[in-house]
Amino acid sequence: EPEVTQTPSHQVTQMGQEVILRCVPISNHLYFYWYRQILGQKVEFLVSFYNNEISEKSEIFDDQFSVERPDGSNFTLKIRSTKLEDSAMYFCASSGETGGLGVNEQFFGPGTRLTVL
């Protein structure tokens, strides 16, 4: 069964450093997402991406964040200058569409645990 994969599973970085989190969405999906979950809190939407551009972003997704689909398979989230409060699980998701009915359900990856020291 196809699945979303994410690397690395755990990333430790120093405050102020740049990190890139990587995701490989399901191959025939067209819509891509990033969510995050701070320990003990709710899963929060960050950004959605379609047709090589951001289609929606939350207030969390400020100028420190960027997303990219550098090739036909990877989808990345970059945090330019990490802060302590960026420590969280980051989940990538993808979805396909059914013509006339809209975007299908989202399938999530296992997450990357980011720890900022």
Add this chain to the structure above:
Amino acid sequence: DAKTTQPPSMDCAEGRAANLPCNHSTISGNEYVYWYRQIHSQGPQYIIHGLKNNETNEMASLIITEDRKSSTLILPHATLRDTAVYYCIVRVRGYGNNRLAFGKGNQVVVIP
């Protein structure tokens, strides 16, 4: 998107049916009901969704009341691996604004 209300937690007996309620009294006509679950520290997992008809798949059944103001997710034979936080989310299914708004969910514990 309409908001949902779920109990914060519930216990279920292993091998029995688990009935997970969700209230969405402000749901609008074009909003679907989606259910996801999150097993500890893993990514959310899609379970099922529906608009107004009852739905069943290999994981669960979804019963939506006729007025669509509430729904019940049924796990027919709960196992210990079904212990998870279950999220009921209502959203429009279209081509834009696809974000999922997760609440606190219902922490379901399956007891042997």
